[in-house]
Amino acid sequence: MLVLCTASFLRLFAITFGVRQGSVLSPILFNVYLNDLANIDIGLNRLCLILYADDILLIAPSITFLEKLLHKCELELLWIDMAINYNKSCCLRIGPHAKVVCNGFMCLSGAPIAWANEVRYLGIFILKSRTFKCSLDHAKRSFYRAAIIIIKAGEW
Numbered sequence: 001m002l003v004l005c006t007a008s009f010l011r012l013f014a015i016t017f018g019v020r021q022g023s024v025l026s027p028i029l030f031n032v033y034l035n036d037l038a039n040i041d042i043g044l045n046r047l048c049l050i051l052y053a054d055d056i057l058l059i060a061p062s063i064t065f066l067e068k069l070l071h072k073c074e075l076e077l078l079w080i081d082m083a084i085n086y087n088k089s090c091c092l093r094i095g096p097h098a099k100v101v102c103n104g105f106m107c108l109s110g111a112p113i114a115w116a117n118e119v120r121y122l123g124i125f126i127l128k129s130r131t132f133k134c135s136l137d138h139a140k141r142s143f144y145r146a147a148i149i150i151i152k153a154g155e156w
Helices: 026-033 035-039 063-079 137-155
Strands: 002-004 012-014 048-052 055-059 118-121 124-127 133-135
Touching: 026 035, 026 048, 035 063, 055 063
Parallel strands: none
Antiparallel strands: 002 012, 048 055, 118 124, 124 133
């Protein structure tokens, strides 16, 4: 990746490494780097783009606007030499039409985006439903697993 330094140097230089995974600064630098992505305009006030660490959550009132938002994000990310991992990406529908089967839509690269019944975002499982719902099943299982390990350790 090449960067133009606009201070007193005015020359191109190569960046050969990035921020270490798990670094305290990783989320902050990611958000600074993707600041322009948060200002995307597709002509609608009711859409949302949530950025945290290396996760991006797109929220739109319809599939049409979601597809437009995705394509704008793809172009912006392409401009800054980043890409979306389509294998880890999926769509989820929440609202009165949640049970309606949707045709998949394609990314600009031609990769299909799969539809899911459950999405994990920042450790929270969001469910496909007529209203916004989260699942606590995974958190409960983890809690009980840890509690059983502690109890069995005390028996030794």
